[in-house]
Amino acid sequence: MTFNKVYYGLWVVLFALFAFWQFNDPDPEIWVSIYGVAIIFCLLGFRGIFPKIPLTVVVAACLIGAAYYWQGHVGDWVSQEVEQHNLSMKNDFMEESRESFGLMIITLVMIPGLIKAWKK
Known part of the structure; x- marks a missing residue:
């Protein structure tokens, strides 16, 4: 089995789990779709x-979205996660x-797939 098959196969499973866990999110249609797109590209990479x-x-x-959501909240989030010792959503x-x-x-x-795509 090649590296691509192992790497992307593992991520297909993980992204499927991530999508499943989004069903109880306030906006599941957005996040299940995003992880669905990731699954499709991982299947292609596979x-x-x-x-x-x-x-x-x-x-x-994804980079633009991550930067948008980042907005200085991450440091506060990490400290609150450590303090509360659980994954419940507080804010x-x-x-x-x-x-x-x-x-x-x-x-x-x-x-890695993007690098391969641009090398061709």
Whole structure:
């Protein structure tokens, strides 16, 4: 089994779990769709297909979205998570900080495929 198959296969499963956990979110249609797109590109990567322009758009959109949600809340979020010792949602900026990290994870997972796409 090649690295691509293991790497992208693992991320298909993880993104499917992430999408499942979004169903109790205040805006599940947005986040299930975002993780669905990540699953599609991971399935393409699993097959060795790296579409240059669509992959570039996804990575750019995730970076812009992560920067938008970041907005200085992440430091506050981390300290509150440590203090409360659970994952319950206490306020909106905690939700936005978590969403920021989700978008960054998608970006980081897609970068190897993006590099392959641009090398072709």
